[in-house]
Amino acid sequence: MSTLEMIEAAADRLHGHVRETPLLTSPFLDELAGRRVLVKPECLQHTGSFKFRGAWSAISALNAKELKRGVIAYSSGNHAQGVALAATRHGISSVIIMPLDAPQLKIDNTRALGGEVVLYDRANESREEIGEALANERGLTLIRPYDEPLVIAGQGTTGLELARQAAELDVDRGDVLVCCGGGGLTSGIALALEGHAPGLRARPCEPEGFDDVKRSLATGQIQNNNAAAGNICDAILTPQPGDITFPILKRLCGPGLSVTEEEAMRAMALAFLRLKIVLEPGGAVSLASALFRKDEIEGDAVIVVASGGNTDAEVFGKALEFLT
Template structure:
C-alpha cells in the first residue's frame, strides 16, 4: 500500500495535534472498571469502550484526523476508502458531517448492515467481486477520475495519530484516578490502533508494557514481532473476529510497533466469546468479536495482571444480533 512516503515511527507530537484537531467531534469514551472482575483477576483491569465512539468503533478518530487535514480544494474532490466494515462507516460519517463526497469500495459479500450503514451516511458505495477485481485498483481509478484523496485504513501517520488519542485519554483518565497503567492491550489488524495507543502511553509512561492482541490464524503481527520482519498469514484461516483479518502488518505501523510492543498475544474464538460475554455481564456493553479480544486475552491468562493496573482498549461494537447472542 505504501509507495513513496517516508518510513518512520509515529511521533507523540502528531498524536497531541490530533487530539486538538478532533476533540470537538469525537466522544471522549470513559475508562471503566468493575469491582467483581477486579477481584476475580486479582488486579485492576480498566476498559476503554470505543464501541461508544461515533459509528461504533475507534476508526472514527483516525478518519476524522486525516480528513480534517485535507485542504478546501482536496475536500471538493472527495475521499476514497476501501473497507468491509468499521473504516467504511467512519470515513462515511466524517465526510457526511463536513459535506465531503465519499466513495467507498466494499466487497459484495460485506455484511448488509455495513453496506447500508455507509449508504445511510450518503457515501457512494462501489461493490466489487473479490474473485475478479482488486479494491486498490478500483480505488485508484476513482481517485484519479474524481480528483479524490485515498484515505487508507491504517498505514498512514495521521490515521495512526488519530487512533493514538485513545492512549492520551487513557493516561489523562488514569491520572485522575491516581493510577499508572502497567499493561495496555489493544487489538491489531493492520496495527494502527496499537501503534497509536502504544506511542501515546509509552511517551508518558516509558515503563508500561504494550501488547497487541490478534485472533488465531491472523497472528501476522505477533509472528512478525518474533521474526523481526513483516510476515503474512497462511491462507484459509477463519475467525469470529471479522474486523481483525488483515493479512500482513502495515509498513508504517510495523515500523512503530516493532520497537514499541512487549509481545503479541493471540486468542482463539472460544476465548473471544468469553470476552464478549464478560463485557456483557460486567460492563453492560456490546463488543464485536474483535472488540472483545483484549479482554479475552486477559481472562484467558495470556499476561499476568495480578496486583497490576491493566487497560484494555475495546475497539468496537458493530456486531450482528445473531453473532452476539450466540456468544452469550
C-alpha cells in the first residue's frame, strides 16, 4: 500500500539526485485556456521524464544484496531510461525489456545510459511474463513501471513539489491534470495532494481510444483498452490501470479527460512556442486537456503535469506544422 509517508520518505532519498522542476506559466496559454495555467515540466527531469523519480525511489530502497544482483524493468521507453540511469548512478546493472516498436531514440538512450536492452513484440508477447521470468532466472529485482508502491511513492514527489509551488503562486484550489498510462504518476500525485494540498484534485488525461483509466473511473471497475498500440502517445499506452494504482485513483481523482492525437500535437507546438519546452505526445495530453477541454475543467487555475519530452525530430517537426 502506498501512503503519504512513503512519498515523504522517497523525497528524502531523492533529494540531491532528482531535479526539482519549476512551475512555468505564459499569459498566452492563460488566454487560450480561459484560466491560469501552471505547467510542471517533467520533461526537464533527468532522462527527460518523471520516470527517473520512481526508478530512483525503488532502487535507493534496495538492500546491499539486492543491489549487487541488479534490477530489471519493462518499459515503452521512459521508465527504461529512468531505471537505466538510476541503476548506473547506484553503480549496479540493469536489464530493460522494451517493445520492438519503441522509438529508436529511446532504445539507443537506454543502452547509452547503461541498460542491457531486451526487445519484445508488443502485440504478441507479454512484457510482464518476460520480465518475471528473467527476474527469477537471474535473481534480478523487478522494478515495475507503475504497480509498485515504491515507484508510486517516487512519482508522488512530483505532487509534493507542485503543492508547495502552487501555494507560492496562491493557487490552492483547482484541477491537476496528469498524463496517465498505468496510473503511477497520477496516483502518487493524488496521494501527495491529499496530504499537502487538499483543495487540488488530480485528474488523469489520456489519448482517445486508449482511455482505460477514464472509463474505469466512470464505471468504478477496471476497464481494458481494445488495442495495445496504434497511437502517437506511445509513452502512456497501457492495457489497463494497475491493481495498486486504481483503488487510489478511484478514491482520490476527479473524472478522466481524453484528447485526440492532433490535440496532443497542437499542445506540443504551443509548449514549444510559449514555454520553450520540448514535450512528447504522451507528455502533452495534460496540456492538451487544459487547452482543448476547458469546459470539463473547474476553477480559476489549472495545473498541468507535462510528464515527458522524449520525442524525435520527425514527430516534433510534424507538431510544429500546426503553428503555420
